[in-house]
Amino acid sequence: MKIKKMAALLLTAVMGFSLAGCNAITIDGEEGSITEGGSGGNGSIGFSVSTLNNPFFVTLSEGAEAKAEEEGADLIVVDAGDDAAKQTSDIEDLISRNISVLIVNPVDSDAVAPAVQDAVAAGIKVISVDRVVNGVDVDCAIASDNVEGARMATEYMVSLIGEGAKTAEIQGTSGASATIDRGEGFHLVADEQLDVVSSQTANFSRSEGMTVMENILQAQPDLKGVFAHNDEMALGAVEAIGNRDIVVVGFDATDDALAAIQQGRMAATVAQKPDLMGATAVETAISLVNGETVEKEIPVEVELITK
Template sequence: MRLKKLMVSVLTCAVLFTATGCNAITIDGEDNSGTVSEGSGAIGFSVSTLNNPFFVSLSDGAKETAAEEDADLIVVDAGDDAAKQTSDIEDLISRNVSVLIVNPVDSDAVGPVVKDALSKGIKVISVDRVVNGAEVDCQIASDNVEGAKMATEYLKELIGEGAKAAEIQGVPGASATIDRGDGFHLVADQDFDVVASQSANFNRAEGMNVMENILQSDGEIKGVFAHNDEMALGAVEAIAASGKDIKVVGFDATDDAVAAVKAGKMAATVAQKPELMGETAVLTALKMISGESVEKSIPVEVELIK
């Protein structure tokens, strides 16, 4: 009889173990739940746009690392549309991702849905741009203020103090736009005559159009700082058509921009490391899923390419 009861007990334990699978269990009062994600184990990545080489590199870095680590990564493209990004993130929440990586279109607009994700126990990592209105678990970004300041100081070396300069801004509301603008104005407001500051939404074609408009309003401009390389390259096209000698500095060090610097068409660009940011984001997400603690802010260095 005792043997029969023992067999029943063993079989019951075996069934319970099979049913719980990989879920944490408590042994001798030891709580192991901190090492297992409550979500699906998947990582969701909402990227602002894949119509920009910088963010393609960011996404590629994340995808390559996920493949190497055999991680489940879901990448969604917001297409530079803040409303679509909100909808995309709501979908990732419904899919029960364990970690959300977000590269905001608009730092303010994404706040409420990120806050919703956090309230459901999803860990959140912001990449390249900050999230306003919600306290994310980790922020991975370049020092945009310092990078823009560095670029503007180099522009000053080229065109001199008191020269007329223009600023081509990124997407309004994006933290990169705000930070790079701040870095530019730390130098420019003291050392340049800033005759124009206009948005071209981080887009090359818009950058060309904005530069054409700036040239029509003031043909004495000597230097331009663009918040990213796509807009800088658009400005270079407009300047080439005008036949003027205007120094252009960009930001991101995309392949096209680095080639333009080498060819003497652009004066310089600030090198970020988007692939490394994507890699770091996925590795950090995996640490979170396994219950490891991570730094609240992980900076990625920048350098001037000239």
């Protein structure tokens, strides 16, 4: 009889655990308070950022973290280190951690798509920030108008160096939507009003920007202007240019770029608001966790910054 009684108790316990698992009950910080969640994850927010080795994305991440702390949200930030394969692995790990919302800032807008699609298939809401995810219908896209920002920057450069002047374009990481959009904005103006003698990638890196600029200058010593897809590459170009009279325009309005503009080493940059983008992404994620409807696209304004 004792054996039968123990077996019955064990069966009851197993059934109890099974039911608890179906309801995904979690305990909040306050004693006695519980939250019941369905298949929508555990309420946490995962943020896969392309790299934290770039001031712009550090500020983006800090804006997200500050908003999460303010709202008491559980935010998990993972750094892809500008490696598309690592970002895929990071996102798969976040999926396994039962997050409710994925915020993704892609290294490569195409390469990240399969992992993001896996998140969607798992019932996870997805927000793209700063860069899009190609081929995936995300719940919300938050980004600056990169095409318009690059167009404004290039028009300003034309006003300084004149139409027909020899110009170089230093591109960001191939496949990134920011690279595509900023390139489009540049060429909208440059193809009509400038002589674009070189377009080379430097992967949004300052050191690579310097190397690429050195190579361009060897082939084009009479260069008059440079448009770089971000400030890090622009600052690298500035180092390579030295005292030559070449106009350099960047994008992102990082602190180092603003200082370079004040010193007359750079002509202009395009100001985004990465801290606001990060905060908006988390705010939107919280709305999704709460089952609220959000805008499909949330644009963040840009402005041209000159001395």
